[in-house]
Amino acid sequence: MKKALLLYNPMAGNRQIVSQLDYITERIQGLGYSLQLYRSEAPGAIEKYIKQNVTTDIDLIIISGGDGTINEGINGLFAKELNIPMGIFPLGTANDFATTANIPNTLKEALDVIAANNLRYVDVGKVNDRYFVNVCNMGIFSGVSHVVDLNLKKSFGKLAYYAKGMEELKNYETMNIEIVSKDLTLKGRYVFILIFNGKGAGGFNKIAKQASITDGYLDLVAIKDVEPYEIPALFLKMLQGEYSDDRNVDYIRISKAIIKCRNLDKKFVTDVDGEPGPSFPLEIEVVSNKLRLFLPKKSNIKKTLKLSAYLSSFISYFPF
Structure with missing residues (x-):
């Protein structure tokens, strides 16, 4: 047997x-x-x-x-x-x-x-010597899942993450980043960078609308350094996947890239599938021939829970 x-x-x-x-x-x-x-x-x-x-x-x-x-x-x-x-x-x-x-x-x-x-x-994605199935991210919000109280998580589920994330808006640092991939190089100051294998994070599954777990690419979404009062609205736009024409968001698809942070005097947190990630520099790549997964034969796309209203409520508590 x-x-x-x-x-x-x-x-x-x-x-x-x-x-x-x-x-x-x-x-x-x-x-x-x-x-x-x-x-x-x-x-x-x-x-x-x-x-x-x-x-x-x-x-x-x-x-x-x-x-x-x-x-x-x-x-x-x-x-x-x-x-x-x-x-x-x-x-x-x-x-x-x-x-x-x-x-x-x-x-x-x-x-x-x-x-x-x-x-x-x-x-699957790979960052340095660790693999990830869904997302690797860095900057603001990246440490939220590491510090959410277990009792709050049990009681409120995903909302516990969102509440903690909103607290971080009051105090954050920008990252001086260089991203080098096969096809292009990005340089600039960013507050939040996500590298997706899947389509989203935290229940918001439209952030990387074009992402696929069978296309041989990872999707990188990066929010540029903006004024603090601009972050909540920009963040909501990103969660809804409505940022394609926004000059404050960079979006690229990569199969391999190196990400360097130029201001390492600051302590920036990275996250891999909700757990603490490695320190900079980061070597990112997609791996396509290691994981065999049972998948539905027919598409049965689930409806994404609309939580923007909850986030808007949390944001209203933080003056900018």
Whole structure:
């Protein structure tokens, strides 16, 4: 019998995975697999477990959690050069990569995707020696997910991130950046830079409308240094993907680039799939032949939750 391994974050989302383990086991066994379980004990535990225990005798890996949990999974697999098919149960607070991939956020439907057996190679990003599935970002807002209180996250979900992000508008530094890719070089002062594999972040899945996880490119969106009072409106425009004609936003597509920061006397935070990222300089590239993922056979694009009104409410509390 083939072997499947489910690695799950028991704290992700509303903890529904914990009460559904018997149902999941029944479904996976029905597909002809025996099922092993690994319960994550702490951030980084899934990556560590894969590195220490997973070998080529596993025929299917399933990751249950959000973008950060998936990130642990791929970094563990790639460190061991394992090419094991992966399924996803997108049950975390942030499931932006799964949303781009059109993977449903209910267990039954996510299991149906695995049962349909539509495997495809998909892109992932790489920054220095770390891989990411959804986004690498730097500058203002980049440290928000590292400092949000766990109890607030449990109570308010994504809104906890937005509230903390609005606090950062009151005190931020600009980055003196040089971006060198195969086709062009950008130089300037920026407050926020995002490099997408998926289409968005934080539940806003229109930021990089043209992004695809099968096109061999990453999409870079950079907000230039502007007056503080301009940032809230510009930020909302970016979240809605309505910045193509805005002179304060640079947008390019890259397969590989080096990003240098010229004012390293300041401490700038980078973020990779919601976890602390490496220090500058950053070597960014897309990797297209490492991750085999179960995808829906037919497009089933989810509606993006409209949260602009919430953000507008938060912004109104901060005078500029």
